[in-house]
Amino acid sequence: MEGKSKAGERVRIGILTKVFTTELVDAAIARHDRGDRRRRLLPARLVVYFVLALCLFARESYEEVLRVLTSGIPGSRALTSVNRSSLCRARSPLGEEVLETVFRQVAGPLATPDTPGAWWHGMRLLALDGTQFDLPDSTRNGDTFDGPSTTGGLPFGFPQVRAVVLAEIGTHGVLDARLGGYRDGERSLAYPLARSTGFGDLVIADRGFWSVEFAYAFT
Known part of the structure; x- marks a missing residue:
């Protein structure tokens, strides 16, 4: 072994x-x-x-x-x-x-025309999603990225970085990503990722992202 x-x-x-x-x-x-x-x-x-x-x-x-x-x-x-x-x-x-x-x-798409699950009616399938990562519990990380706290503002747990990623569904290849602090909203981090999409891309995201303004940005 x-x-x-x-x-x-x-x-x-x-x-x-x-x-x-x-x-x-x-x-x-x-x-x-x-x-x-x-x-x-x-x-x-x-x-x-x-x-x-x-x-x-x-x-x-x-x-x-x-x-x-x-x-x-x-x-x-x-x-x-x-x-x-x-x-x-x-x-x-x-x-x-x-x-x-x-x-x-x-960074960039990896799928070929024959890649299973990468296409729908000729359009490249992309997924947009956010996540958070724990960081080492240091004063510098806490000051830079912040983290969860009580209603009274008392920090608890680890500092966290928030990431929003645009990836190809069929291959999980990452096209673009944005990082921010715990208090940064996923939608605000996601807007710049529209630059990495183009004609023929179909972007799938959960309801927390979408609005009319957001849809126009990714059109």
């Missing part, structure tokens, strides 16, 4: 590097001037792959993600001697802009 598990890890890391190529990652880093000459910690490319691997292995610890990453990505051995706090510090100078650029380079 352990051999199968390690083989599965290598497959997922292989897919990760195939989709997010080194050329794509390096171009995003250069675009936002986050190259290694500005860094005293880890190479920027490795930090990008580490963050992506954290998403791929979301249930694993930093240490386990490091183990998987260093066994599957050439040149990542530099991570083996890095402690958890250094990894946290290395992510800060990278900036969110690099990761958003990487995301937008790969």
Whole structure:
């Protein structure tokens, strides 16, 4: 069973590097001037792959993600001697802009004309939906994103980020997404996603989104 598990890890890391190529990652880093000459910690490319691997292995610890990453990505051995706090510090100078650029380079529809469940009467089926994610319970996250509170304004639980995602139904391929804080409304986050739809797309969403104004935005 352990051999199968390690083989599965290598497959997922292989897919990760195939989709997010080194050329794509390096171009995003250069675009936002986050190259290694500005860094005293880890190479920027490795930090990008580490963050992506954290998403791929979301249930694993930093240490386990490091183990998987260093066994599957050439040149990542530099991570083996890095402690958890250094990894946290290395992510800060990278900036969110690099990761958003990487995301937008790969986001898009994946269905072919033969993909089951992706089409209806010649129209591409898209789904629009919102969700929330718990964040580490830190003062900075609480100040930035906020979270649930009592009627008297006393915070409880974890800070949360709200996400609204536009995805292809047949493949679950993400076309676009917007992130906001706990107090941001799903509808206000969803409006900009209309830019990622076009002629021949049929967008499905629950009743909390729709209004005449919203329908016009996605027409």
